[in-house]
Amino acid sequence: MAWNAWGHMIVGQIAYNHLDPAVKAKCDALIAVPVDYAEAKNNTFVTAACWADDIKNYTSAYDTWHYIDLPISLDGTTTNGVVLPSFDVVQAIRQCIATLQSASASQTDQATALRFLLHFVGDIEQPLHCSTAVWASRPQGDSGGNYYYLSGYWTKLHSLWDDGGGYLTNYPSRPLDANGQATLNNKVAPIEGDYPYSKSVGSIPDPMDWALEGQALAQTVAYVGITNNSTPSAGYLSTVQATTEQRMVIGGQRLAKLLNTIFMTNAPSATTTSLSSGNFTFSWSSVSGTTYRVQSKQQLTDATWTDLTDITASTNSTSFSESTTGKQQRFYRAIVVN
Numbered sequence: 001m002a003w004n005a006w007g008h009m010i011v012g013q014i015a016y017n018h019l020d021p022a023v024k025a026k027c028d029a030l031i032a033v034p035v036d037y038a039e040a041k042n043n044t045f046v047t048a049a050c051w052a053d054d055i056k057n058y059t060s061a062y063d064t065w066h067y068i069d070l071p072i073s074l075d076g077t078t079t080n081g082v083v084l085p086s087f088d089v090v091q092a093i094r095q096c097i098a099t100l101q102s103a104s105a106s107q108t109d110q111a112t113a114l115r116f117l118l119h120f121v122g123d124i125e126q127p128l129h130c131s132t133a134v135w136a137s138r139p140q141g142d143s144g145g146n147y148y149y150l151s152g153y154w155t156k157l158h159s160l161w162d163d164g165g166g167y168l169t170n171y172p173s174r175p176l177d178a179n180g181q182a183t184l185n186n187k188v189a190p191i192e193g194d195y196p197y198s199k200s201v202g203s204i205p206d207p208m209d210w211a212l213e214g215q216a217l218a219q220t221v222a223y224v225g226i227t228n229n230s231t232p233s234a235g236y237l238s239t240v241q242a243t244t245e246q247r248m249v250i251g252g253q254r255l256a257k258l259l260n261t262i263f264m265t266n267a268p269s270a271t272t273t274s275l276s277s278g279n280f281t282f283s284w285s286s287v288s289g290t291t292y293r294v295q296s297k298q299q300l301t302d303a304t305w306t307d308l309t310d311i312t313a314s315t316n317s318t319s320f321s322e323s324t325t326g327k328q329q330r331f332y333r334a335i336v337v338n
Contacts, residue, residue, distance in 0.1 A: 003168060004168055022263070031043065037055040048114075053119065065092040097262065099112075100262050125254075127217040131218035149229050225239065269285050290338070
């Protein structure tokens with residue numbers, strides 16, 4: 001239950017704040033599509049981020065989709081005893097992306113994939129959803145801190161992290177009313193201020209990179225300064241809270257960038273080309289304030305594109321021009337940078 005409902009709504013709200021208008025409309029339309037186990041408490045983009053946990057009340061079919069057990073050893077014990085599930089959160093995110101990108105996927109399948117994606121991008125930011133710790137008396141791993149026991153308010157290391165070390169308590173009930181939405185906005189605003197959003201679209205990331213990042217945090221943060229069967233110190237809880245804030249805002253921003261890339265409707269399209277007085281010029285449709293990168297290659301089969309220049313659009317049409325002197329052949333493209 002990474003971050004619990006409160007944390008997933010925070011991740012969802014951060015993402016929603018940064019969706020392009022057309023992408024936001026596309027996502028809202030998909031969330032409105034009837035899917036299994038949808039109900040009033042998860043019928044908006046933000047609350048739908050909790051849907052994948054809500055359905056645990058009805059089916060266990062997707063239980064392993066929420067985490068990946070990348071092993072770490074706390075005392076040098078071999079990690080060979082860890083048995084990995086056949087399907088994990090990295091594979092789940094990849095599957096969701098593929099479904100949302102597919103022109104042949106049904107609307108219901110895309111709606112379901114979007115709901116899963118909203119949740120799993122939050123899950124994978126929880127370090128204990130990306131790791132399982134091994135030590136001499138636990139050679140098979142601790143299932144992301146579920147068998148790393150504590151005393152006091154939290155009985156397991158995993159549940160402590162799901163609560164963000166106390167950062168994610170006292171959250172509003174769903175469906176969110178006006179007061180609940182205000183509470184959510186007040187929680188999101190300061191962490192958005194701490195970590196400003198930088199728009200970036202154009203490429204689909206590999207979620208395994210996110211999982212490896214979480215595994216590293218588990219090893220260097222989650223299992224540091226705490227011992228089995230102990231009571232967490234105030235300093236440790238402060239570290240958990242600060243890490244939780246950072247991971248949730250990273251998750252929300254990654255989710256926004258991912259959805260903007262998948263559903264990008266303002267991608268540039270070529271409008272005119274001309275060759276005059278030794279200069280080649282091409283123009284494309286653009287959005288004012290958006291930065292585009294012009295790239296070229298000599299052969300379409302060349303492995304990489306060469307960056308030529310970045311241009312920030314001031315109108316709905318942008319152009320690039322360069323001399324043809326010394327050039328026998330070139331292919332050009334313009335991509336969105338931010």
